[in-house]
Amino acid sequence: MEENLTNDSKYQQRFRYLGLTIEDLQRMAKFRPYFEKKADSFVKRFYDHITSFSNLKEIIDKNSTLERLSKTMRDYFISLTSPVIDEEYFQRRLFVGKKHQLIGLYPSWYLGAYRLYFEEISSIVHEVEKDESEFAKSFSAFVKRIILDIQLIIDNYFSEQLEHIIKTQEQVSEAVKVVESIAGRTNILSLNASIEAARAGEAGRTFAVVAKEVRKLAEDSSRSSKKIMEMIDKNMREIRQIKYQEETS
Ligand code: HEM
Structure with a gap:
C-alpha cells in the first residue's frame, strides 16, 4: 500500500x-461510482456558474471551448477519488497551475470555484x-486532498x-545594453565632431556647441542605462531569493 502515496520526501x-x-x-476511492x-x-x-461572469467567460472563449473544458473538468472531478497520489498526479496538478497562469486566470477566481466542489462533495x-x-x-x-x-x-x-518576469527582465536588460552601446558610440562621434569643429575654427563654433550637447545627451543616456541595469540586477537578486525559498520549502 506504500506506493499509494509517493515516497518522495x-x-x-x-x-x-x-x-x-x-x-x-x-x-475516497470508494466514492468513485458516485462521483462518476x-x-x-x-x-x-x-460552468453555468463560471460563465455567468463575463470576465471568466471571455477567458474561456479565448483559450478553450466549453466542450473541451467540460471533459477536462469531468476527469479532474473523478480523479479526486483516485486511490493513488504519485508523481504523475503531482505533475498533472502542476500543469493546471501553469495553464491557469498562461491564460491569466487570477488565483482568487480559481480558488473561489472550489466552493462548488465542496458543496457537491459534501452532498x-x-x-x-x-x-x-x-x-x-x-x-x-476530500478537504485535505483538495x-x-x-x-x-x-x-x-x-x-x-x-519565470515569466525573469524572461521579461532579461529582454529589458538586452534592450538596455543596446541603448548603452548606442550612447557609447554617440559619445565617440560627438568627440570626433568636437575635434572637427575645433579644426574648422570660427566656422565650426556653432557645430562645437551642438557636438557638446550631443555628448551630454549620450552621457545622460549612459548614466540612465546603468541605473536601469542596477535596478534589474536588484530585481533579479530578489527573484532568485524567492525562487530559492520556493525550491527549498
Ligand atoms: C476549482 C477550480 C478549477 C479547477 C479544479 C480547474 C482545473 C483545470 C484543469 C484540470 C485544467 C486542464 C489542464 C490541462 O490541460 O491538463 C484546466 C484548464 C483550464 N482552466 Fe481551469 N480549473 C478551475 C477553475 C477555472 C476557472 C474559474 C476558469 C475560468 C476562466 C478556468 C479556465 C480554464 C481554462 C480556459 C483552461 C485551459 C483549457 C484548455 O487548454 O483547453 N478554470 N483547469
Whole structure:
C-alpha cells in the first residue's frame, strides 16, 4: 500500500503536514461510482456558474471551448477519488497551475470555484455516509486532498509567473545594453565632431556647441542605462531569493 502515496520526501512532508493518509485515499476511492454518476450534472452546474461572469467567460472563449473544458473538468472531478497520489498526479496538478497562469486566470477566481466542489462533495458524502463520524472522516479526507491540489496548483502558478518576469527582465536588460552601446558610440562621434569643429575654427563654433550637447545627451543616456541595469540586477537578486525559498520549502 506504500506506493499509494509517493515516497518522495519532498511530497511526504506535504502529506504529513496535511495529515493525508493511505486510509484517506482508501476512503475516497470508494466514492468513485458516485462521483462518476454525478460528474456530468456537476460539471454543467460548475460552468453555468463560471460563465455567468463575463470576465471568466471571455477567458474561456479565448483559450478553450466549453466542450473541451467540460471533459477536462469531468476527469479532474473523478480523479479526486483516485486511490493513488504519485508523481504523475503531482505533475498533472502542476500543469493546471501553469495553464491557469498562461491564460491569466487570477488565483482568487480559481480558488473561489472550489466552493462548488465542496458543496457537491459534501452532498455526495452525505448520501453515502449515514453515520456522523464517518461523514466527518470522509469529508475531511476530500478537504485535505483538495488543499493539496490547491497548494500544488497555486505554487506552480506563481512559479510560472516568476519565470515569466525573469524572461521579461532579461529582454529589458538586452534592450538596455543596446541603448548603452548606442550612447557609447554617440559619445565617440560627438568627440570626433568636437575635434572637427575645433579644426574648422570660427566656422565650426556653432557645430562645437551642438557636438557638446550631443555628448551630454549620450552621457545622460549612459548614466540612465546603468541605473536601469542596477535596478534589474536588484530585481533579479530578489527573484532568485524567492525562487530559492520556493525550491527549498
Ligand atoms: C476549482 C477550480 C478549477 C479547477 C479544479 C480547474 C482545473 C483545470 C484543469 C484540470 C485544467 C486542464 C489542464 C490541462 O490541460 O491538463 C484546466 C484548464 C483550464 N482552466 Fe481551469 N480549473 C478551475 C477553475 C477555472 C476557472 C474559474 C476558469 C475560468 C476562466 C478556468 C479556465 C480554464 C481554462 C480556459 C483552461 C485551459 C483549457 C484548455 O487548454 O483547453 N478554470 N483547469
